[in-house]
Amino acid sequence: MEEAEPPVPALGVGMVGYAFMGAAHSQGWRTVGRVFDLPAAPVLAAVCGRDRTAVEAMAQRHGWAAAETDWRALIARDDVHIVDICTPGDSHAEIAIAALEAGKHVLCEKPLANTVEEAQSMVLAARRARERGQLAMVGFNYRRVPALSYARRLVAEGRIGPIRHVRVCYLQDWLVDPDAPLTWRLQRDRAGSGALGDLGAHIVDLAQYLTGEPVVGVSALTETFVRSRPDPGASAPRGEVTVDDAALFTGRLASGALASFEATRMAAGRKNSLRLEVNGESGSLAFDLERLNELSFHDHTEPAHSAGFRRILVTEPEHPYLEAWWPPGHALGYEHTFVHQARDLLEAIATGTDPRPSFADGLQVQRVLAAVEESAEKNAVYTPVQT
Amino acid sequence: MEEAEPPVPALGVGMVGYAFMGAAHSQGWRTVGRVFDLPAAPVLAAVCGRDRTAVEAMAQRHGWAAAETDWRALIARDDVHIVDICTPGDSHAEIAIAALEAGKHVLCEKPLANTVEEAQSMVLAARRARERGQLAMVGFNYRRVPALSYARRLVAEGRIGPIRHVRVCYLQDWLVDPDAPLTWRLQRDRAGSGALGDLGAHIVDLAQYLTGEPVVGVSALTETFVRSRPDPGASAPRGEVTVDDAALFTGRLASGALASFEATRMAAGRKNSLRLEVNGESGSLAFDLERLNELSFHDHTEPAHSAGFRRILVTEPEHPYLEAWWPPGHALGYEHTFVHQARDLLEAIATGTDPRPSFADGLQVQRVLAAVEESAEKNAVYTPVQT
């Protein structure tokens, strides 16, 4: 009797992939109904992975009712209404399109795909599915950090005015050591790109989400500082790194605002530092993912002598998602973004509204990343983002 | 099949109380097995509250298999092996002692009791139960903030040397408004005391935990700034506040170190700011619960020119509890302290070791709080803590 009973309908979730993202999504699906009043109750129906022993252990641990080893079988299950894709980017398009065509709602991890072409086909599939009542969402979970949802609200309400600058860095340091091993994340055929697709996708999405404006052109430098790394599973002692360690790009938003982006896995001491700042004519916002319960807000309409960046602890009941949680001042963590993501998708399904970020939003991010790669290949020349 | 199967034995949990703490503990019990490899699998057997409709709704929401309205019935259940007490302090002693005598393990929320006498009888009951193999733990959950567990490790390893100073504040602001309503927390007969028992208990426990030393004497001032508040359920428009709004006390640790404590619900803008600092001959530590993933550490053995408080993001696999969680830099939240608490109690039960904080630890806190109240009544005179 752990899941809520009628009148709330149950919606079965089938998840493909069971590593880091799979664990995070599992926490989201299992927790969402404990915290939020939901219009539909998620049931952890089945999880899918290629290694039967491993996926069964994962199902056991995370409370999935069944385990599958073929994603096509998962999609075919009658008790699966939502397909949640947590695999590497090279398989997103195939799985998502098949799931949509099988009449399932789809939640797809970011980046939407490894190429613009794949992303386009996914958008088309989502459009067709929409007509049949299926919804598709891409998993840019940081939109669901309450501080960032609230930041978006402030921008939308005009509290910072016309935007002049956006600057976003996403800094990690797990590749600083030249002997950190080669993994699928460092191989172009699996990962598509390196810091760019993994971290850069997040910050491009956030910049567009917060400002409500698309990035219209970019100029980019990318770099692979360490070109070969120990490859435990290979014959040669070191294998070639075929993706970027870092990507640095500037750009313009539709309004003419300037944007600055940096994604790197080589910033010693920065563990998960997604830092952003937006400067407008009436105010500014600043945020750091390493302090995710806080938003800094400067109100430029205040008298200069009493103005300053205020540290808002985004834990008040008036803040997005917070009414359902703990009293003010009691911090949320990283995993709760997945709880919020689950909530928003279930709400959208129940009400038949289009969830955001949509596959079209994911495609737009992909187009920016493609323009970044094109610019990086063309000597950093300013490269318009295709529309 | 949500709970893990044998060979891991199952342990049924019965929880008394279902408000804020009940929700937090539920999250702890439900999540712990998803994250940690456990020697015993908790089963959410039953939750107890006096209002049948409310407690059944809570059971439904949080996944408790049954609901009870009489705590004696809960204790009597065969499928309950651990009794988790989340009620106000005035009922702790009765329930805990009965549960221990019924052969159950007990987890009791802080403060252990409202009086030293009650706490003493609980310690005696725990001692007797220990001989029969039952364990008792008190729920000072902040010991399970990884940054504070790690701080304790640094102190125990001698990284800060002999201790000179401990200063701890616990600042909240929900009573700043003189028209905030009268609740059970503001009534002496239910709550025992105000900020002192609620917030002060936490900081006394932490000071003793981090330093490994008892507080041996105190000097105290307490104050009720707003003496009457709107009382929705009463005949008179405003009822009397019979507990302290704030408690300020200084003290000495066994080693002679000086300690400073402040607990208040009247610090505008401070939502849940448990700030502490420990200064030793070889280093210092600082922490703020509003940034609970961080610990500041100053190593005084460094050359002066390169020394400074370093901000350690306590999210590395080498940190307490962290190996089971997310990659470095991915923040945990408030509720995860309850997951860790559940883990530690289950480990203790499985291995037959004594969990900490013990009821004796809770009694020691109670004795300090009693000395604080006595000092406050005696014009702040330095009052030894009874042993």
Add this chain to the structure above:
Amino acid sequence: MEEAEPPVPALGVGMVGYAFMGAAHSQGWRTVGRVFDLPAAPVLAAVCGRDRTAVEAMAQRHGWAAAETDWRALIARDDVHIVDICTPGDSHAEIAIAALEAGKHVLCEKPLANTVEEAQSMVLAARRARERGQLAMVGFNYRRVPALSYARRLVAEGRIGPIRHVRVCYLQDWLVDPDAPLTWRLQRDRAGSGALGDLGAHIVDLAQYLTGEPVVGVSALTETFVRSRPDPGASAPRGEVTVDDAALFTGRLASGALASFEATRMAAGRKNSLRLEVNGESGSLAFDLERLNELSFHDHTEPAHSAGFRRILVTEPEHPYLEAWWPPGHALGYEHTFVHQARDLLEAIATGTDPRPSFADGLQVQRVLAAVEESAEKNAVYTPVQT
């Protein structure tokens, strides 16, 4: 022609003492006319110290026109109109009273004196001098940190409402090393007290200045952690430390607000950390001397969702003293408090208004410190401050 010419009258300054404070005051006197439009131009007439060679070198370096070795001779000089006393506290009363009786204005370093009795006689002397037109001021220079002057303005304007809490720490670490040498600052006969008089005097003055309320009673613990230290000039290898290393006290302000104070030289890693916070019914203020260009202000009348402590960079022309300095964002330093102090005294002399902090303000601080010492001797019992 370095000093400004008429119509602005010149005022000769004679300074007694030439160590750390002497150097700081010299910077103040020499710089003030370069920055501010003054009603009177200070002339660095003469500096006095007992060691002729040393004082002449100091005069040379800091631009004093003459050097004296007897403070009575300095006071007797016709070209000295202001006597600036920078000696240890045990000589303040004698010099200040003599200077006032000789018809000079007096600026006296804090603490005003080593005893309440001395301070009282100084207040009487100042009162008599006032009738003759001479002014007396005590050098609590931190009142002249622009952020703190501005904090006082916010309190006076009612921006934080009725005050509930004041907490102030002054933490240094130069005595953490048990082998730091014995100096005059560690000897009761010269220094009066230790951390209490040196650091505690500052924080008591600031608490009273910012709130506009006197401390009316205190409860105190003091401690000397290291009882003997190497004494280079003595026969025995180590001499006795006769002052406190640390003083911890709580108290009440006239309005009933609670106050917490800590002064220590044993807080490893804290170099000059005077941290304070004031909580009122409508807002709060926070400050740290290690970041002296910043003031934190929380406006509790804001909607909760957009409220938070804002970091005001106190470098705007609307801020106290700032109009005369650099553009916004260009930091001032410690020494500029002495420039501001000189400005305010010169303004007071030119306009015949009473400068603050007055000797009476200094006496009030002394009375609080005396109550602290009395309480510490009497087992921390709450001790009213004499009036």
Add this chain to the structure above:
Amino acid sequence: MEEAEPPVPALGVGMVGYAFMGAAHSQGWRTVGRVFDLPAAPVLAAVCGRDRTAVEAMAQRHGWAAAETDWRALIARDDVHIVDICTPGDSHAEIAIAALEAGKHVLCEKPLANTVEEAQSMVLAARRARERGQLAMVGFNYRRVPALSYARRLVAEGRIGPIRHVRVCYLQDWLVDPDAPLTWRLQRDRAGSGALGDLGAHIVDLAQYLTGEPVVGVSALTETFVRSRPDPGASAPRGEVTVDDAALFTGRLASGALASFEATRMAAGRKNSLRLEVNGESGSLAFDLERLNELSFHDHTEPAHSAGFRRILVTEPEHPYLEAWWPPGHALGYEHTFVHQARDLLEAIATGTDPRPSFADGLQVQRVLAAVEESAEKNAVYTPVQT
């Protein structure tokens, strides 16, 4: 007798320009001898400006012995040995070259010139003058912030290892208001460029100084958000802004490290926020000019669990310049960079060593800025810096 007597020789300073920079330099020259033991004593011989009344008032206020209205006359004075140029950039080359040819040492404010050609001619003039014993230095004063001098020392000692990333922003907000007036700083013919030359010059110099590596190529976007502004002195109500409001550029250092730069006057709430971070293989450094007494240092060779960015208060006697100042923890301010600059130039003159930053360093900055402008005109294409 204010200046120090022999055996220390006196060196007369003649300053051209007397606005903001003139005031700051005056403070530097007047204070340096009070704080440091100098091998040569600066004498404030004469200041020069076109408006006789204004320059005489300035001389009076800041203690310059004489005032001139023609810079050629200033250069010709026998009592002037050092010419200190504080005028807008369009006059730097002419004055500096003439001064060097007249046998004077030269300190020239940044940017060295408005064009590469002018800067080249200045370098040639400095080279010729060097043979005659005259020295030339450019006034990138932020190199003399002790925290940044110390940062350079840490890099040079290898504490952060091979460098991967440099990111520097210089954010101000005085042009956020679209009605802020048109000044010479917004006119290309006087200022050369906008945020780029004013703020960008500083951050390019710092990036090169801290890393010890030149920027070898850049890709740039620049923008003028507000194209016309009120022009008080003109016939039309608004005049055209002919310089950039903001410049955003990325680049590569000689070693292959990536660099990111942003200079803007449109970042609401950022007053003087020069923020930089350097990431190396062994550690990282971070700094913000709004907290100029602090340096953040992460030592990546520490065990991960105890590593973190430490906040070093750069006020210890072992830190650059600090031995001469106040005790630890006593903050310096913006103006003290000019004191340090004066010290270093006087030391160089006395010892006959080449001061840094040299005119060649200034030329290198100019070449980077020229490449930025060229890249911005050529659609952001990566543009090598000329050598």
